Amino acid sequence: ETGVTQTPRHLVMGMTNKKSLKCEQHLGHNAMYWYKQSAKKPLELMFVYSLEERVENNSVPSRFSPECPNSSHLFLHLHTLQPEDSALYLCASSQATGTGNEKLFFGSGTQLSVL
């Protein structure tokens, strides 16, 4: 199995829909992340969970709602999105050590289109 798995790979939704993105990591890591990747822009950190506790929420609109039921699974619940939310949403995991050299392992992402 690949280290970090995301589903679905592609998602098209209307502005009134509710959908969820799923991420699962098989690496035994203790931290998980949601990133937004838009064309020609830097990765934007959305949420961080460490030991299943949310430790960061970078002023993300409330129409994005994360959930981390255990250390292996992470969800991003979406509702009443806007067209500008169309992007690639990447999940990542790491083994948090506090030493700076911890590397992220990414999933292949969900390409989201909001119509």
Next chain:
Amino acid sequence: GQNIDQPTEMTATEGAIVQINCTYQTSGFNGLFWYQQHAGEAPTFLSYNVLDGLEEKGRFSSFLSRSKGYSYLLLKELQMKDSASYLCAVRDSNYQLIWGAGTKLIIKP
């Protein structure tokens, strides 16, 4: 504010050498990362530098100068499969990762 600069796009020839530069202005420094991302795929870790100098890993090398706020990724003996985006990221004094927008590398035969 914090900023990472890297070229948007570069083109190189198969078999040649290419250097992708990254300059940064951040609040403190706790290491610099390079990731490779093929179109439609996950970014994957290439290298980590925290001390000045050159780190070599096969065909890929990464250089860091902390005093200049500068790094480069050197790719030798380019292959078609090296066509990808290369992302530079710096960990700041709060251990936050600051990302560049990525450099799209196009390899031509």
